Structures are given as structure tokens and as C-alpha cells.
Amino acid sequence: MDNSKTFWLPEKASTFVDTVDPAFNLYLWISIFFFGLIIILITVFTVKYLRRRPDQLATAQITHNLTLELSWTIIPLIIVMGLFFLGMKGFLHMRVAPAGYMQVNVKAQKWSWGFEYPSGAINDTLVVPVNTPVKLAMTSRDVLHSFFIPAFRTKADVIPNRYHALWFQATRTGVFPVQCTQYCGTNHSYMLTAVKVMEPEAYEEWLANASDPGKGKTPAQFGEVLYQKRGCNACHSVDGSKAVGPSWKGLFGRQENTSAGSVMVDEAYIRESMLQPAAKVVTGFQPVMPTFQGVLSDREVVAIIEYIKTLK
Amino acid sequence: MIAHVHHENINYLKASKGLKNWLVTVDHKRIGMMYLASILCFFIAGGTFAGLFRFELWSPLKEFLTPDQYNQFFTLHGVIMVFLVVVPGIPAALGNFILPIQIGAKDLAFPKLNLTSLYLYWIGAAIALYSIVAGHADQGWTMYAPYSLSRNPAVLWMMIAAFILGFSSILTGLNFIVTMHNMRAPGMTWYRMPLFLWAMYATGIMQIFATPVLAITLLLLLMENFFGIGIFDPALGGDPLLMQHFFWFYSHPAVYIIVVPGFGIASEVIACFSKKDIFGYRFVAYSSVAIAIIGFVVWGHHMFVAGQSELADSIFSFLTFFTAVPSAIKVFNWTATLYKGSIELRTPMLYALQFLFNFTIGGLTGIILAILSVDIHLHDTYFVVSHFHYVAMGSTMIAFIAGIHYWWPKMTGKMYNETVGQIAAILVFIGFNVTFFVQLIMGSQGSPRRYYHYMDQFQIHHQISTIGFVILASGLFLALGNLIASFFNKSVAPANPWGAKTLEWQTDSPPPLYNFKETPVVTHGPYAFETEKA
Numbered sequence: 085m086d087n088s089k090t091f092w093l094p095e096k097a098s099t100f101v102d103t104v105d106p107a108f109n110l111y112l113w114i115s116i117f118f119f120g121l122i123i124i125l126i127t128v129f130t131v132k133y134l135r136r137r138p139d140q141l142a143t144a145q146i147t148h149n150l151t152l153e154l155s156w157t158i159i160p161l162i163i164v165m166g167l168f169f170l171g172m173k174g175f176l177h178m179r180v181a182p183a184g185y186m187q188v189n190v191k192a193q194k195w196s197w198g199f200e201y202p203s204g205a206i207n208d209t210l211v212v213p214v215n216t217p218v219k220l221a222m223t224s225r226d227v228l229h230s231f232f233i234p235a236f237r238t239k240a241d242v243i244p245n246r247y248h249a250l251w252f253q254a255t256r257t258g259v260f261p262v263q264c265t266q267y268c269g270t271n272h273s274y275m276l277t278a279v280k281v282m283e284p285e286a287y288e289e290w291l292a293n294a295s296d297p298g299k300g301k302t303p304a305q306f307g308e309v310l311y312q313k314r315g316c317n318a319c320h321s322v323d324g325s326k327a328v329g330p331s332w333k334g335l336f337g338r339q340e341n342t343s344a345g346s347v348m349v350d351e352a353y354i355r356e357s358m359l360q361p362a363a364k365v366v367t368g369f370q371p372v373m374p375t376f377q378g379v380l381s382d383r384e385v386v387a388i389i390e391y392i393k394t395l396k
Numbered sequence: 397m398i399a400h401v402h403h404e405n406i407n408y409l410k411a412s413k414g415l416k417n418w419l420v421t422v423d424h425k426r427i428g429m430m431y432l433a434s435i436l437c438f439f440i441a442g443g444t445f446a447g448l449f450r451f452e453l454w455s456p457l458k459e460f461l462t463p464d465q466y467n468q469f470f471t472l473h474g475v476i477m478v479f480l481v482v483v484p485g486i487p488a489a490l491g492n493f494i495l496p497i498q499i500g501a502k503d504l505a506f507p508k509l510n511l512t513s514l515y516l517y518w519i520g521a522a523i524a525l526y527s528i529v530a531g532h533a534d535q536g537w538t539m540y541a542p543y544s545l546s547r548n549p550a551v552l553w554m555m556i557a558a559f560i561l562g563f564s565s566i567l568t569g570l571n572f573i574v575t576m577h578n579m580r581a582p583g584m585t586w587y588r589m590p591l592f593l594w595a596m597y598a599t600g601i602m603q604i605f606a607t608p609v610l611a612i613t614l615l616l617l618l619m620e621n622f623f624g625i626g627i628f629d630p631a632l633g634g635d636p637l638l639m640q641h642f643f644w645f646y647s648h649p650a651v652y653i654i655v656v657p658g659f660g661i662a663s664e665v666i667a668c669f670s671k672k673d674i675f676g677y678r679f680v681a682y683s684s685v686a687i688a689i690i691g692f693v694v695w696g697h698h699m700f701v702a703g704q705s706e707l708a709d710s711i712f713s714f715l716t717f718f719t720a721v722p723s724a725i726k727v728f729n730w731t732a733t734l735y736k737g738s739i740e741l742r743t744p745m746l747y748a749l750q751f752l753f754n755f756t757i758g759g760l761t762g763i764i765l766a767i768l769s770v771d772i773h774l775h776d777t778y779f780v781v782s783h784f785h786y787v788a789m790g791s792t793m794i795a796f797i798a799g800i801h802y803w804w805p806k807m808t809g810k811m812y813n814e815t816v817g818q819i820a821a822i823l824v825f826i827g828f829n830v831t832f833f834v835q836l837i838m839g840s841q842g843s844p845r846r847y848y849h850y851m852d853q854f855q856i857h858h859q860i861s862t863i864g865f866v867i868l869a870s871g872l873f874l875a876l877g878n879l880i881a882s883f884f885n886k887s888v889a890p891a892n893p894w895g896a897k898t899l900e901w902q903t904d905s906p907p908p909l910y911n912f913k914e915t916p917v918v919t920h921g922p923y924a925f926e927t928e929k930a
Binding site: 226235240 | 463464467534536538541543546630631633670671673675676677678700701702703709710714717720721724727728731734735736738739740741749753756757760761764766767768769770771772773775776777840844845846847848849850851925926927
């Protein structure tokens with residue numbers, strides 16, 4: 085099977101391709117037929133009945149033709165009803181996950197994605213085994229987002245205070261882009277991640293490691309991992325460049341002007357900034373950071389602080 | 397007394413002079429002209445913002461705008477174009493001017509109410525601009541909660557603006573419907589009305605019934621904002637999907653408020669420049685009304701991935717397909733009108749034919765979005781952006797421009813340069829399709845809309861689109877310059893330069909203050925052209 089992209093549709097990597105692509109292509113040909121018909125008729129009529137002399141009149145006053153008009157009412161009606169059933173059948177398949185699926189919880193926030201596995205593993209990209217139904221239970225920590233995997237032909241909005249589900253079954257291994265498609269502010273177009281589809285053995289190995297991400301690491305090394313996995317990198321650089329939030333480079337030990345006066349950046353201030361981000365916002369930045377209260381464990385908070393200390 | 401009679405017969409532009417006389421006028425023609433001038437100014441403003449962000453999208457990296465500026469600019473573009481240009485557009489400008497003359501009346505039923513609606517439009521526009529500029533609004537024209545709620549007070553001011561503009565719209569619709577029921581000239585039966593008026597009637601129904609929902613939404617937003625009652629904001633226990641339902645309950649009929657008047661203009665222009673009765677008058681008339689009615693029960697098709705129940709999704713999909721049928725009927729009827737006609741490719745006709753071309757694409761790309769399984773993939777991508785622009789710009793605005801060129805001699809008493817008009821029309825056709833066709837491909841390939849930064853593979857699509865914009869903008873400015881240049885043309889346009897049969901062409905160009913010197917008596921249909929003897 086050819087999985088590469090076509091003129092109209094992106095690369096193929098899930099079972100939904102079999103539902104969506106044939107419907108798209110069937111409709112494409114119906115459209116080309118009707119569009120071609122209309123354009124040919126307009127062109128032929130315009131050329132053939134173009135006024136050649138100034139006083140030329142229409143050659144016949146045809147006001148209506150009931151048979152013809154009923155036919156171009158009823159034929160389109162039959163076609164669109166067929167399309168409705170085709171679309172609904174595919175849609176119900178796409179909305180109802182089959183029994184025996186594997187679940188991953190998805191948390192979206194401005195402007196990063198977090199994936200939580202039943203084993204306790206947490207990651208910033210979605211890792212799944214190939215040929216296995218995966219159900220995502222998604223919720224947002226702030227505004228609306230939408231989870232879109234073009235190669236899988238599926239998407240669903242991610243809503244605060246509510247779980248919205250989406251399922252898929254990947255048909256081949258590889259890395260496929262994920263984009264946020266519900267407008268969510270400044271860095272909406274940078275709210276990207278990927279689905280990594282692995283062979284089952286490789287997935288199991290990954291999951292075992294990911295379930296204990298701090299194992300065998302110093303707190304600072306663990307913090308560096310969390311910087312990626314928890315999506316801190318969406319807003320904070322570690323090379324001194326300015327982003328949505330202050331860079332972490334050289335941050336520890338510095339004196340900062342904040343919304344609550346001048347503050348010395350120490351362990352207490354960094355912890356407070358993670359758990360109550362709006363309390364003391366560094367001058368020149370917007371108070372847009374979501375709280376990580378209840379998200380980061382105490383061990384993880386300490387690890388991130390240790391990591392920031394190493395960024396001189 | 398003699399002076400008084402003379403006053404009535406002088407054309408409306410010369411009847412009285414001075415800015416003050418224009419600002420307090422109750423003449424539907426002057427109100428229509430003031431609407432036209434205002435709407436064209438906003439069209440240029442909205443287009444300028446589109447140009448700015450199209451150039452920003454030349455590469456996936458920063459050209460000259462920050463992400464926040466980009467977000468504000470697409471919001472400015474959307475809000476201005478939707479609420480200040482395409483929704484009021486054709487009815488407020490051309491409908492106001494043409495409708496009373498086409499039924500043989502002296503004015504609309506409520507001339508002072510008509511002036512009130514113009515002032516409401518200006519006030520609403522001022523508040524909308526204030527909210528955007530002072531509030532740095534960046535929530536997009538769709539204003540989805542809860543993101544939009546975090547942009548207070550911009551969203552509140554914007555809703556207030558939409559509320560006031562809504563009343564302007566309701567008053568215009570009401571005025572039109574009452575006028576058409578009560579003020580038709582002797583012999584002007586419903587089925588002798590030009591199809592432009594059927595379109596205005598269908599639009600009026602939608603304006604009156606859909607727009608109040610905007611007012612309800614604002615009231616709920618105010619209650620949420622000032623009393624902390626959780627309605628839309630999840631932080632207060634509200635439901636953001638409820639706001640989408642309210643928004644689309646208004647905004648979906650609004651899409652038909654946008655496009656149905658365009659159908660009316662297309663019917664007038666195609667019949668006139670084919671010198672033939674429109675094919676299937678009643679089917680075309682009823683299909684406008686059918687679209688108006690079905691348009692009220694399809695709003696949920698904007699929410700197929702939003703978290704509605706599967707049952708609701710299926711019902712909305714089913715109902716949406718029915719809107720395809722009256723649209724198809726119209727396209728086939730316009731095409732059939734050309735058959736055995738005497739076709740003259742003047743500027744208005746060139747726009748009407750490109751309307752037909754664009755609307756066919758706009759309609760066909762709409763049907764695919766109603767196919768549930770395929771919409772899941774296409775939703776919120778450039779495919780939807782392109783589909784919407786094929787309807788709102790490619791169909792409505794093109795029909796609007798066709799109408800402006802068609803009625804320009806009547807409204808101003810001046811003829812524009814025909815050759816320049818035709819060149820502009822061709823540039824607009826090429827420019828529009830280069831800009832937007834490529835967006836269909838980009839969208840179905842999975843490029844999301846409202847993206848400042850995009851995948852490298854889409855750069856070529858964006859660059860083609862931006863080049864298309866340059867061609868489109870040059871065509872539009874050429875057309876505008878051509879129209880403005882006509883004011884310096886000394887000759888006066890004849891009463892009926894196109895040989896049309898509807899009533900507005902049976903009076904002077906420009907029309908006298910009370911439209912007709914004597915009340916016309918109608919004895920035939922609107923497109924009773926003579927035919928060649930077989």
C-alpha cells in the first residue's frame with residue numbers, strides 16, 4: 085500500500101484513512117463532474133449566443149421547463165442523501181472506540197501538550213504501539229484547543245472542565261505531526277507535538293523507562309527531562325533568548341523586578357512561580373502561565389529548581 | 397407651487413446641497429449612497445489587514461509582524477469584513493437604493509427608521525473599531541469562549557458593537573419587508589417582482605429572526621460578567637459550547653444573509669445581459685426563501701469536532717445537505733438562462749459569470765464539509781477558510797461589485813470606462829482564484845487556519861496565495877479608480893444604458909427625488925425582453 089501523500093491528502097497512517105479518503109475521492113470526482121458540466125455549459129452558451137450585432141435579440145424566450153427543473157432538484161437530492169449516509173457511517177466508526185483499547189489521558193494548556201499513561205508515565209509526545217486501538221481522554225487546563233493528526237485523518241476539540249474522547253489505530257510505525265487547530269492565543273501556531281508509533285516491543289521498553297523518568301538520574305538531570313516533558317520549553321528558553329516567559333539561563337540568584345516589587349530569585353520564589361504563577365510576574369511579561377499545582381509532584385518541583393540552578 | 401413641482405422632478409443628487417442635508421436626509425437613495433461609501437471604506441480597511449498578514453505569511457518565520465500582531469490583524473480583518481462589510485453590504489447599500497424604485501414606490505415604508513439604521517451602523521462601527529484598537533482584541537471574529545472571555549473588555553465591547561449593528565440590520569430587514577408588502581406599484585404582483593427583491597425579502601426574514609439571538613447572547617455575557625453567573629466560562633461552571641451554539645445560531649443564518657442578496661444581483665445581471673427571461677423564475681425565487689428557512693436549522697455543522705453528541709452531529713449533517721439542493725437549482729437555472737440568449741459581456745456580466753464560477757466552487761466545497769467523516773479531517777483547516785472566502789468574497793463581494801457596476805449609471809448618472817472595467821474584472825477573477833484555490837489544497841493537506849508559523853511544506857502554497865492577493869488587490873483598485881474617474885466624465889448616463897426591463901431603468905439617471913414623475917403601472921414581468929422572430 086502506498087502511504088505517501090497525494091495531491092489533495094497528506095500521508096496515510098491510520099485505519100481512518102480507509103474511511104475518509106475514499107469518501108473524499110468519490111466526492112472529488114462528483115465535484116469535478118458537476119463543476120466541469122457547469123463550466124462547459126456556460127462557456128458553450130456564452131460563445132454560441134454571444135451578441136454579434138448590436139440589435140440582436142434572444143432567439144427564444146424560454147421561461148421554464150418543469151421536467152428539467154425537477155430533475156436538477158431530485159438528482160442532487162439523491163446524491164447528497166447518499167453522501168450523508170456515507171459520511172455518517174464513517175463518522176460513527178471514528179467516534180466509537182472498539183473494545184480492548186488502550187487509554188492515554190491528554191492535558192492541553194497554552195501552548196503545550198501532556199500525555200499521561202496508566203502506568204504513571206508522562207510525556208510531551210504521544211507514543212503508541214502500532215496496530216492497537218488507542219483512546220485519548222482529553223481535557224484542557226485553560227482555553228479550547230483541538231488535537232489534530234493529519235496523517236490519521238482525525239481531530240477533536242479539547243475542552244476545559246470536560247473530557248472529550250478521540251480514538252485511532254495506527255497502521256504503521258513512524259513519527260507523525262500533531263497540531264492545535266482551535267485558536268488559543270499568542271503561540272497557537274507553535275502548539276505542536278507528534279505521535280510516535282512504535283512496534284509493540286519497542287513501545288513496552290519505552291513505557292517501562294518512561295514510567296520512572298527520574299530513575300538513575302540526579303535531580304538536575306531529572307529536571308532537564310521534565311523541562312521537555314512538562315512543556316516548560318514552550319515558553320521558557322535555556323539559552324537566554326526571550327520567549328513568552330523569562331529565560332531560565334542565569335535566572336537563579338538574580339534580582340528581578342516583579343508585579344509585587346523586587347524579588348531575589350531563590351528556591352522559594354521559583355517554587356511559588358510554578359504553583360502560583362500570577363503572584364509575582366516579572367516585569368515585561370504577561371501573566372499567562374497556568375498553575376502547576378497538583379500537576380508537578382514535590383520531587384519534580386525540586387528537580388526543576390536544581391536544573392535551573394545549573395543554567396548559569 | 398411651480399418651484400415645488402420643479403423641486404420634485406430635479407434629480408436626488410441636486411435636490412438639496414450641503415453635508416447637513418445629506419446627514420439628515422430621509423431619501424432612501426442618499427442613505428443608500430452613504431452606506432455604499434462607508435462599506436467601501438471598511439472593505440479597503442479589511443482588505444489592507446488581509447494584505448498585511450498575507451505578506452507576513454510569505455515565510456514560516458517572522459517577516460515584520462509578531463505572533464500577537466498577526467492574531468490582532470486576522471481578527472481585524474474578520475470582524476471588519478463580516479460585521480461591517482458583507483453582512484450589511486448589498487442590502488444596506490444597493491437594496492436601499494434600488495428596492496423602492498424596483499417596486500415603483502417613492503421611498504421605503506419608514507424613511508426615518510431607515511436613517512436611524514444608518515446611524516446605528518456608524519455607532520456600531522465606531523464601537524467595534526474602539527474595541528479592536530483599544531482592547532487589542534485578538535480572539536478572531538468567532539469569539540469562542542473561554543479564550544475570548546479572557547480578553548475583557550475587548551470582547552464585551554465587540555459584542556455590544558455586534559448588538560448595535562444587529563439592530564441596524566433588523567431595522568433594514570423590517571423596513572424592506574413592510575415596503576414590499578404594502579408599497580408595490582399598481583400591477584406589481586409578487587411574481588412580477590424582480591428576483592433581487594425576492595432575495596431582499598428572504599434576507600429580511602433572516603435578519604429579523606436570527607439577529608435577536610445576538611442580543612440574547614450579549615445579555616447572558618453581561619450577566620456572567622457583572623453577576624458572576626456561570627454561563628459560558630468554565631471557570632465559573634459555565635459551558636463554552638453553549639456560546640458556540642448561540643454564536644452559530646446567529647452566524648450561520650448570517651452566512652445566508654451574506655450570500656442570498658448576491659443571488660439576487662446575479663439574477664438581475666444575467667437576465668439583463670442575456671436579454672432573456674430568467675429560466676425558472678419561481679424555482680429561483682422559492683429557492684432563496686428555502687435557503688433562508690433551512691439556514692436556521694443547520695448551525696450545528698460548525699461543531700462536528702466541538703464535543704456535541706453524535707446524534708446531534710448526524711442530524712445537523714442531514715439537514716445541511718438540504719441547503720445544497722436550492723443552491724444547485726439556482727446554479728442550473730442561471731446557466732440555462734444563457735441558452736439561446738443574446739449575451740453581451742459588459743463589465744457587470746463579467747462579474748456575474750465569475751460569481752457563477754466562484755459560487756459553484758464555494759457550494760461544492762461546502763457539501764464536502766457536510767460529509768461528517770471528511771469534515772473531521774478538514775475542520776479548522778485552510779480548506780474551510782477557502783470555502784468561506786469562495787462564498788463571502790468570491791460570490792457575495794463579486795456580486796456586490798457586479799451590482800455596483802450595473803447600477804452605477806443609475807445611482808450617479810455617470811458611465812465608467814467599459815474597457816478599464818473589463819480589465820479590472822479579469823484581474824479580479826484571476827487574482828481571487830489564485831489566492832484561494834491553493835488554500836483548498838493546503839487545507840486538505842492538513843494546514844490549520846490562524847497559523848502564524850507553519851510547516852515548511854506549505855510555504856509554496858502561501859507564496860502563491862500572496863501573489864494572488866497582489867493581483868486581486870490591483871484589480872479591485874483599478875475597478876475603484878475607474879468608478880471614481882467616472883465622476884469627472886462630463887456626459888450624462890442614459891436612463892436605460894443596458895436595455896433592461898425592470899422599473900428602475902424606466903426613470904431618469906440619476907432618479908428624481910421621488911423616483912418617478914408619475915406612479916408607474918406594471919403590465920408585465922421583470923424580464924419581458926423581445927425575442928427574434930423565428
